[in-house]
Amino acid sequence: MAKDPTAAERMRRLRERQRSGKMPVLVDVDEVQAVEFLIAVGWLPEELADDKRVFALALSFWLKDAMSPEQYDFVTASRREELRRAMIGEN
Numbered sequence: 136m137a138k139d140p141t142a143a144e145r146m147r148r149l150r151e152r153q154r155s156g157k158m159p160v161l162v163d164v165d166e167v168q169a170v171e172f173l174i175a176v177g178w179l180p181e182e183l184a185d186d187k188r189v190f191a192l193a194l195s196f197w198l199k200d201a202m203s204p205e206q207y208d209f210v211t212a213s214r215r216e217e218l219r220r221a222m223i224g225e226n
Contacts, residue, residue, distance in 0.1 A: 164194075169190075169194065170184050170190060173190070173193045173194060173197060176197070178193045178194075178196060178197045179193040
């Protein structure tokens with residue numbers, strides 16, 4: 136079993152995150168939907184779906200990837216095209 140980090144270790148990690156511009160985020164999600172989504176998109180191996188630590192890591196990695204500049208450019212271009220089609224009446 137993993138040993139709980141000391142107060143000094145938690146503070147060190149907090150300061151590292153702050154220096155790098157990162158922050159922890161607590162989000163309530165539907166566990167079943169989130170697990171099924173991560174499995175479907177290839178971020179969570181099905182055989183590890185019951186491991187909460189692996190699930191949290193997979194969700195974190197997916198979110199980091201989804202927020203990457205490349206993904207932002209792709210999503211923005213895709214949304215622009217949807218808006219253009221809606222404006223000219225294409226389906």
